[in-house]
Amino acid sequence: MQIKTAKFVVSNQLVSKCPTNQLPEYAFIGRSNVGKSSLINMLTNQKSLAKTSGRPGKTQLINHFIINDNWFLVDLPGYGYARVSKSAKKTFQKFITAYFRDRKQLVSAFVLVDIRHKPLPVDLAFMQWLGEHNVPFSIVFTKADKLRPKAIEDHIDTYKTILLESWEAFPNYFITSSTNYAGKEALLEYIDTINSDLDSSASE
Numbered sequence: 001m002q003i004k005t006a007k008f009v010v011s012n013q014l015v016s017k018c019p020t021n022q023l024p025e026y027a028f029i030g031r032s033n034v035g036k037s038s039l040i041n042m043l044t045n046q047k048s049l050a051k052t053s054g055r056p057g058k059t060q061l062i063n064h065f066i067i068n069d070n071w072f073l074v075d076l077p078g079y080g081y082a083r084v085s086k087s088a089k090k091t092f093q094k095f096i097t098a099y100f101r102d103r104k105q106l107v108s109a110f111v112l113v114d115i116r117h118k119p120l121p122v123d124l125a126f127m128q129w130l131g132e133h134n135v136p137f138s139i140v141f142t143k144a145d146k147l148r149p150k151a152i153e154d155h156i157d158t159y160k161t162i163l164l165e166s167w168e169a170f171p172n173y174f175i176t177s178s179t180n181y182a183g184k185e186a187l188l189e190y191i192d193t194i195n196s197d198l199d200s201s202a203s204e
């Protein structure tokens with residue numbers, strides 16, 4: 001899929017204030033500094049559509065972007081950072097979980113993890129929560145340019161071993177780099193295929 005247009009629509013904390021039309025949407029989430037803004041900008045061919053954050057936890061909002069006028073890319077706040085006060089943390093957890101529970105238009109989430117790190121409890125707990133709430137998701141490994149191919153393989157194997165202790169199957173995953181564009185085509189094709197399937201089932 002070629003992204004021809006990517007436009008900011010609205011930011012807010014309430015699912016009830018999210019766009020009301022029925023376009024399919026895909027949500028991007030991960031720990032702060034995982035490379036989410038860079039990935040969104042890379043996918044959409046923009047320099048600063050998503051704001052790369054100097055200060056973790058700055059933007060605790062649900063951000064909707066409309067892509068090619070036919071689907072929404074949703075940029076969710078990073079989770080699991082230390083610098084947010086306890087009450088702020090509570091609020092964003094609540095609205096993030098409300099978003100995943102209540103947003104009917106959500107087709108799939110992309111959970112971003114830094115490929116250099118071992119699976120972190122906060123990421124595993126979040127994936128577990130998505131699974132328990134029947135939210136489909138893929139894992140997006142970021143910053144793949146920082147590792148050699150063999151190390152990438154090893155790190156993914158570690159993830160597989162750990163996740164398969166409690167999951168029946170390893171989720172769909174992408175290996176990406178915002179620096180060298182790795183994974184861009186695969187991820188966009190994945191979204192495009194789902195959108196086409198949704199289109200054809202809607203017209204049946």
Ligand code: GDP
Binds near residue numbers: 053142
């Ligand atoms: P966010 O907080 O998850 O939105 O993360 P950012 O996109 O702001 O990125 C955090 C830091 O990681 C920045 O210094 C980026 O330049 C760097 N970064 C993000 N993606 C990549 C990548 O694919 N490769 C490399 N080498 N660095 C990256």
